[in-house]
Amino acid sequence: MVRVEISPIFGKKKVFLRETTRAVTPFGGLAVFVEFLGRIGFAQAVETHMPVHHRSPNSIPPAHTLTAFMLSVAAGARRFSHTSLMRADRCLHQILGILRFPCDDTIRNLFRRYGMKQVHMFFEPMWRWMLERLPHRDEGYTLDLDSTVFQRYGKQEGVAKGYNPQKPGRSTHHPILAVLAETHFILHGWLRSGNSGTARGVVEFLKESISMLPVGLVLRCVRADSGFFDDKLLAYLEGQSMKYIVVARMTKGIKNYIAGVKEWRALDGDYSVGEFTGTLMGWKTTRRFVVVRERIKEDKKAVGRKLFDIPEYTFRVFVTNMTAAPEDIWRDYNKRADMEKRIMELKYDLACDDFCMRQFYATEAAFRTILMLFNLLGEFQRASGMTGYRQPSTLRAEVFLCGAILGRKGRDAVIHLSEAWGGLARRTPLIDKVKSYLFPTSPKLESLAAP
Numbered sequence: 001m002v003r004v005e006i007s008p009i010f011g012k013k014k015v016f017l018r019e020t021t022r023a024v025t026p027f028g029g030l031a032v033f034v035e036f037l038g039r040i041g042f043a044q045a046v047e048t049h050m051p052v053h054h055r056s057p058n059s060i061p062p063a064h065t066l067t068a069f070m071l072s073v074a075a076g077a078r079r080f081s082h083t084s085l086m087r088a089d090r091c092l093h094q095i096l097g098i099l100r101f102p103c104d105d106t107i108r109n110l111f112r113r114y115g116m117k118q119v120h121m122f123f124e125p126m127w128r129w130m131l132e133r134l135p136h137r138d139e140g141y142t143l144d145l146d147s148t149v150f151q152r153y154g155k156q157e158g159v160a161k162g163y164n165p166q167k168p169g170r171s172t173h174h175p176i177l178a179v180l181a182e183t184h185f186i187l188h189g190w191l192r193s194g195n196s197g198t199a200r201g202v203v204e205f206l207k208e209s210i211s212m213l214p215v216g217l218v219l220r221c222v223r224a225d226s227g228f229f230d231d232k233l234l235a236y237l238e239g240q241s242m243k244y245i246v247v248a249r250m251t252k253g254i255k256n257y258i259a260g261v262k263e264w265r266a267l268d269g270d271y272s273v274g275e276f277t278g279t280l281m282g283w284k285t286t287r288r289f290v291v292v293r294e295r296i297k298e299d300k301k302a303v304g305r306k307l308f309d310i311p312e313y314t315f316r317v318f319v320t321n322m323t324a325a326p327e328d329i330w331r332d333y334n335k336r337a338d339m340e341k342r343i344m345e346l347k348y349d350l351a352c353d354d355f356c357m358r359q360f361y362a363t364e365a366a367f368r369t370i371l372m373l374f375n376l377l378g379e380f381q382r383a384s385g386m387t388g389y390r391q392p393s394t395l396r397a398e399v400f401l402c403g404a405i406l407g408r409k410g411r412d413a414v415i416h417l418s419e420a421w422g423g424l425a426r427r428t429p430l431i432d433k434v435k436s437y438l439f440p441t442s443p444k445l446e447s448l449a450a451p
Contacts, residue, residue: 025091027075028404028417032427034071034095036380036434040133043067049125051118052110065102065110069366070373076396078351080104091406094413108357114365123368127188127212130375133439134183135382140220142181143209144339145228147174147198150191150353157360160194173356175367176202178209179342181223181335184378184389186342186371188212191364198227203236210240221245221322223336229319231283238285238321245333248289248317253280258291258315265326270295273326290326292316341391342374349392350374385433399427 004017037043046063054062071092072083086092087101102110114122150173151166152159159171172194178187188209192200210219222237226247237244248254257278264272272293279286293313320329346352352370357363377392390398403418417423 023090023094023406025089025095025404025406027086027089027092027400027402028095028415029400029402029421029427030071030075030092031095031404031415031417032384032399032430032434033074033377033380035431036383037067037376039383039434039437040379040439042376045126045129049122049129051121052113060098060100060102060106062110064098064100065106066369067096068098068102069107069110070369071096073350073370073373074377074392074396075400078354080108080355083107091404091415094406095415108362111357111362111365112359115361119361119365119368122365123372124212126372128214130185130372130379131187131212131214131217133379134180134185134214134217136216137182140218141183142335143187143219143222144179144181144336145176145202145206145222145224146179146339146343147176147192147227148343148347149174149194150356152194152356156356156358156363158191158193158363162193162195163198164194173353173363174198176205177339177343177371178205179339181338183382184338184342185375189368189371191360191367199230199233202228202230202233206233206236221332223333225336231280231285234287234319235285243320243322245318245320245322245329247333248319250315250317251280253278254289254317257289258317261291264293267327273330275326287319288321290318290320290329292318292326292330345391345393346370346374349396380434383434383437383439384430385437386430398422399430402427 002019006015006017008015043063046066047061050062050066052062054060068086069083072086075086077083077085081104083102084104087103089101093099093101149162149164149166151164152171152173158173161169161171162174164170164172173191174194174196175189175191176198177189179185180187188205190201190205206222213219219242221243223244224233224246226249229246229249234244234246257276261274261276264274266272274291274293276289276291277286278289293315296312296314316330318329318333322329322332324332350370350373352367355363355366355370357366374392377395378389381390381395402421402423405416407414407416417427419425
C-alpha cells in the first residue's frame with residue numbers, strides 16, 4: 001500500500017499518510033437533521049409542491065436536487081461550485097437516501113426553471129406547511145420588517161445602483177424580509193431590484209405575508225426602522241387594526257414638534273421621555289409620537305439624532321398606535337435588534353447573498369430556499385430540545401460536523417460516528433427528542449380534528 005511520509009510542525013516523530021477505499025464524511029452529524037426532516041415529512045412536501053418535472057427517467061429528481069443544495073448550504077457551501085465537494089461523499093448519500101448527488105450545474109439548471117409562477121407555486125405552500133407547526137402564543141407574535149443589501153458583480157437581472165453603504169455606486173439587490181421575532185422564523189422574503197427604496201412595495205409585501213398566516217396565529221405588533229416610515233404603510237396597518245412601532249425620520253416637521261415638547265419625564269440621569277401628537281405634511285391622520293431624549297456624554301456614544309437648537313441631547317422618535325407608556329414603547333422596539341442578527345446569520349452563516357445567477361427568478365428561488373433552510377434549522381432546535389437559540393454556524397460546529405465512516409452489517413448500512421467528534425453520545429439525545437417530539441398544529445387543524 002502506498003504511503004507518504006510527512007514531518008509534523010512540532011516534534012520529530014514522522015507521520016505517514018495512506019489512502020482508504022472506505023466512504024468517509026466530515027458531516028456525519030447531519031444524520032440528526034436528516035432524521036428531523038424525515039419526521040416532519042419534508043421529502044413528501046417538496047415532491048408534492050415541486051413545480052419542475054423531468055421527463056427523462058435517468059435524471060436526478062428535482063426534489064433530490066433541491067434537498068442536496070439545501071444540505072450543502074447547511075454544511076457550509078458558499079458557492080454553487082462548493083456543492084460539488086459532496087458529490088463524492090458516498091457516506092452522506094447513504095444518510096440522505098439518494099443514489100446520485102447532483103453537480104453544481106444540475107442545481108443551477110433546476111433554479112433556472114423557476115419563473116415568477118414557479119416561485120409562487122412552490123414556496124407559498126411550503127411556507128404554509130412550515131407555519132402550521134409554529135407553537136401557539138396567546139399573546140401573539142411580533143413581526144419585524146427590515147431590508148438589506150446584497151452586493152453583486154457582473155450583469156444579472158434586477159441588479160441596479162442604489163443604497164450601498166459599503167461600496168457606494170456599486171450594483172446590488174435590495175431584498176426585504178419579515179421575521180416573527182419570538183421564534184426566529186422568516187415569514188416572508190422578496191428579492192428586489194437594487195434601486196428599490198426601503199419601503200417600496202411594503203404594503204403588498206405585508207399583505208402577502210399576512211395571507212400565509214394560519215388561522216389562530218395573530219400578530220401582536222409590527223416593528224420597523226425609519227426606512228419604513230411611510231404614510232401608506234401606517235394607514236394600511238391602522239386599516240387592519242394592527243399595532244405598530246416605527247422609527248420616525250427626522251424631517252423638518254418632526255424636529256419642530258420635538259422642539260415644542262414641554263414635558264419630559266426623567267427615567268434616570270441620562271434618559272428622558274416625552275410624546276406629542278401630530279399630522280405631518282401629506283397625512284390625513286393625526287398620530288402619536290414617542291420621543292426618547294438622551295444626554296450626550298463624552299465617554300459614551302449616543303444613539304439618535306441631534307437638533308441644532310438643543311445640542312446637548314440626541315433624540316429618537318417612534319410613531320405608534322399603541323397606548324403603552326413611552327418608555328415601554330422604546331423598550332419594546334429595542335428588542336427588534338435581533339432582526340439584524342438574523343440578517344447577519346443569513347449572510348455570513350448561510351451565504352444567502354452569494355448564490356446569484358443571471359436570471360432574477362432563478363436567484364430568488366435560491367434565496368427563498370435558503371430562507372426555508374433557516375426556518376427548518378430553527379424548528380429543528382425546538383424539536384431536538386435545545387435550550388436557547390443557536391445560530392446556523394454554531395449548529396454546524398456542534399452537531400453537523402462529525403467524522404463518520406460508512407460500513408455494513410449484513411444488508412444494513414451502518415454509519416460509524418467518530419467518538420472524538422462527540423459521536424453518538426452527543427447526538428443520540430437529540431435524535432431521541434426528535435423522534436418523540438409532538439409537533440404543534442395550528443388551531444384550525446386542531447378544530448378539524450376535534451370530535
